[in-house]
Amino acid sequence: MTAQLSVIVPVYNESETLPQFHSRVMAVLDALNMPADLLYVDDGSDDGSSDWLDAQQVADARVAVLRLSRNFGKEAAMSAGFDYASGDAVVVIDADLQDPPELIPTLIEHWRAGFDVVYATRESRQGESWFKRQSAALFYRLMDRLSDVPIPRDTGDFRLLSRRAVDALAKLREQHRYMKGLYAWIGYPQKAVPYAREARASGRSKWSYWRLWNLALEGITSFSAAPLKLATWLGLFTSVIAFAYGLFFLLRTLFFGNPVPGYPSLMVVILFLGGVQLVCLGIIGEYLARTYNESKARQLYFVMDYRPGGKMRPRQAVPEQGSADGGSLHNVSGQ
Incomplete structure (x- = not known):
């Protein structure tokens, strides 16, 4: 069977950047020598993003839309995407175009070479203040020192994961989720790919300093005593x-x-x-x-609507979020 790629895109009020992002990522998928689908996870958007995503899902059979019942946060939205993605390789990328979709073929090359997790490491961060760059660098180095498992420095969520890495993540159902730490915790062969992070294409970042501070607390308390x-x-x-x-x-x-x-x-x-x-x-x-x-033991998220793409490989089971072991399965039909 031909290997298939799934691309997960968490979306929260990104109506200004979505058209440009969609155009660029679909151009990348068109040029790939493997079937691919695109899964947008709408994390409670209220700026018109939902309507735009519905239109793309109707227009292109490769596009699927998973709409959550409210805004659960990016970590939960990514987890939902991993639960529903069906590809043999899964890429997660933000819609703000700070992470270039054109890097996806390079991630795929390293995956084909045998790496289960191929993560993009930032060599530079354009469009960000000096304070944000320095505080981010300090945090990553602090996490590297404190964490029980080595967490790559200057690395966000933009990465590719193999099917077995995604299945391993699906078994981790903790409420306080620091995904960058979970990616490292599951192990498996991992590879860094350096790149220059671009400025946002338009709009403003949803990550205020207060939210970044809370995320830092999640990371430290989740992976270090x-x-x-x-x-x-x-x-x-x-x-x-x-x-x-x-x-x-x-x-x-x-x-x-x-x-x-x-x-x-x-x-x-x-x-x-x-x-x-x-x-x-x-x-x-x-x-x-x-x-x-x-x-x-609350569930990580609730799904309001799921519209699979016509060319998506069916996936009949996702982790039961409320189960004690976090690994039992239930059927997704009727979600």
Whole structure:
């Protein structure tokens, strides 16, 4: 059987860039020497993107549209795409054209050479502020140091995965999803492909600094217990300092008497110890909140509508999201 490619595109309010993106990605698929389909995952768009996607699905049998019941976030939208993609190789790419679709043939070449995960690594980042570039570089290097598994630096979600890599991801149904870490966690042979990231074709990024900060917390708490260890060592360090400080005052009182203690030094000690305690409680709270959310075992997403392309290979089963082991299957017909 001829190998087939599936391209997953998570979409959230990208009506300004979708026409140009669609034109470029379809030109790439037309030039491939293998059958391919395009799966748009509409993550609750409300700017007209849904209507445009429906029109493309009717016009081209290679286009499928998976519409989620609301905006669940990019990580959940990508997971939904992996659940429904049927190709032997699966590419995930954003619709903002910062990641060039023209790189897909290169990813396919490395996949044919035997790599299960072929990820695109950014050599440069055009159209982004100095602060965003530097903070992103710092975060990737911090994750590399803290993570229990090596996570490639300067690498986003643009990549190709083999069928067995996609099936492995489908078994990971955790609620707090940091996909870049999950790609690395499943293992299998992986290959980096360097490229220059372009500026957005139009519109504004949906990733505010607040959302990026929350994503960074997801990454750190999902793949490292280092903050908890830091809280332990910080508490131990402050205890030692407090003990030494108390011993100093005891000896000074025994040998030199007890002068009236200074109010500023007392307030500094109280505020310092109180701040350390609050920081440690906050770190523990972040992990506890994630444990609480995982214990509820909610589904990652709900599908409002699924319109497969006429040339898509049928896939009869996707992971049961609410199952205890995350790996049982159910039929997708009637979704």
